Amino acid sequence: xxxxxxxxxxxxxxxxxxxxxxxxxxxxxxxxxxxxxxxxxxxxxxxxxxxxxxxxxxxxxxxxxxxxxxxxxxxxxxxxxxxxxxxxxxxxxxxxxxxxxxxxxxxxxxxxxxxxxxxxxxxxxxxxxxxxxxxxxxxxxxxxxxxxxxxxxxxxxxxxxxxxxxxxxxxxxxxxxxxxxxxxxxxxxxxxxxxxxxxxxxx
Amino acid sequence: xxxxxxxxxxxxxxxxxxxxxxxxxxxxxxxxxxxxxxxxxxxxxxxxxxxxxxxxxxxxxxxxxxxxxxxxxxxxxxxxxxxxxxxxxxxxxxxxxxxxxxxxxxxxxxxxxxxxxxxxxxxxxxxxxxxxxxxxxxxxxxxxxxxxxxxxxx
Numbered sequence: 463x464x465x466x467x468x469x470x471x472x473x474x475x476x477x478x479x480x481x482x483x484x485x486x487x488x489x490x491x492x493x494x495x496x497x498x499x500x501x502x503x504x505x506x507x508x509x510x511x512x513x514x515x516x517x518x519x520x521x522x523x524x525x526x527x528x529x530x531x532x533x534x535x536x537x538x539x540x541x542x543x544x545x546x547x548x549x550x551x552x553x554x555x556x557x558x559x560x561x562x563x564x565x566x567x568x569x570x571x572x573x574x575x576x577x578x579x580x581x582x583x584x585x586x587x588x589x590x591x592x593x594x595x596x597x598x599x600x601x602x603x604x605x606x607x608x609x610x611x612x613x614x615x616x617x618x619x620x621x622x623x624x625x626x627x628x629x630x631x632x633x634x635x636x637x638x639x640x641x642x643x644x645x646x647x648x649x650x651x652x653x654x655x656x657x658x659x660x661x662x663x664x665x
Numbered sequence: 666x667x668x669x670x671x672x673x674x675x676x677x678x679x680x681x682x683x684x685x686x687x688x689x690x691x692x693x694x695x696x697x698x699x700x701x702x703x704x705x706x707x708x709x710x711x712x713x714x715x716x717x718x719x720x721x722x723x724x725x726x727x728x729x730x731x732x733x734x735x736x737x738x739x740x741x742x743x744x745x746x747x748x749x750x751x752x753x754x755x756x757x758x759x760x761x762x763x764x765x766x767x768x769x770x771x772x773x774x775x776x777x778x779x780x781x782x783x784x785x786x787x788x789x790x791x792x793x794x795x796x797x798x799x800x801x802x803x804x805x806x807x808x809x810x811x812x813x814x815x816x817x818x819x
Contacts, residue, residue: 466756
């Protein structure tokens with residue numbers, strides 16, 4: 463509804479929508495025509511990662527070590543970003559980022575790991591751990607001005623060890639005999655725009 | 666609702682291929698003027714309070730979001746990974762515009778804001794599967810004298 467941190471635009475979208483309640487020529491389907499909407503969506507600032515991470519070619523044989531290194535490099539960025547925004551949406555897994563890395567890497571190493579979650583299945587825990595890891599990276603990456611979501615997604619999935627780890631996780635969940643793991647592996651970890659990258663894990 | 670041309674091509678194709686039922690009537694009703702309306706938000710973005718149960722797979726339940734909530738206490742556990750969450754991570758109002766509603770209420774543009782708002786996770790189920798939940802929500806909204814609802818997708 464509008465764009466983040468653009469209260470004026472959000473208000474105009476909302477008022478335009480609520481204004482339709484007064485119309486009697488139903489059903490009504492209207493486009494929202496506001497020049498600010500175009501401006502927000504056509505930003506041309508070039509986003510780049512706030513710190514220099516080692517390139518994929520340097521760590522491809524050791525992604526788990528690279529993941530730990532990335533987290534230590536990005537942690538100050540996330541702290542600064544969250545202080546700036548005053549918010550975080552991290553935490554749905556109930557694990558901190560280091561526990562998430564350990565948990566996901568344990569599954570990658572051995573898909574028969576024992577899991578005794580109180581109210582949730584292994585698939586649920588992995589799904590929320592993966593979601594939290596993405597949120598953690600996106601919050602760190604958002605420190606850089608001119609944040610554009612497509613660029614962050616491209617960076618996360620194509621260039622980071624975290625993205626590589628989740629591609630590996632999804633590829634293993636997909637071939638599980640356990641139905642929930644298969645469903646989440648197929649649809650709940652990697653967006654459809656980046657599913658093709660799973661093939662490179664198998665190469 | 667976002668424009669199809671503004672989302673990735675694969676996602677736009679997925680949405681275009683969705684089955685859209687044809688209704689045999691036009692179930693529209695008219696109500697009082699906007700400044701007399703009591704407004705609630707129903708979101709399908711899989712939002713909830715941090716302490717609530719996460720949404721997962723075909724969860725047809727709903728979560729209650731109190732009208733006086735601090736928006737920074739809301740998290741998202743929508744099962745689908747196929748949409749952009751960065752906007753929500755920056756500002757909850759893009760999917761749950763409660764601050765904007767509060768401003769409209771303060772300026773007298775709307776009558777009042779509901780005591781409670783409701784969240785569903787809009788993926789993985791068919792319309793008939795969610796119908797019982799919708800009936801229950803309609804009852805709750807009626808109890809709160811709500812006569813306008815913002816249906817906000819993700």
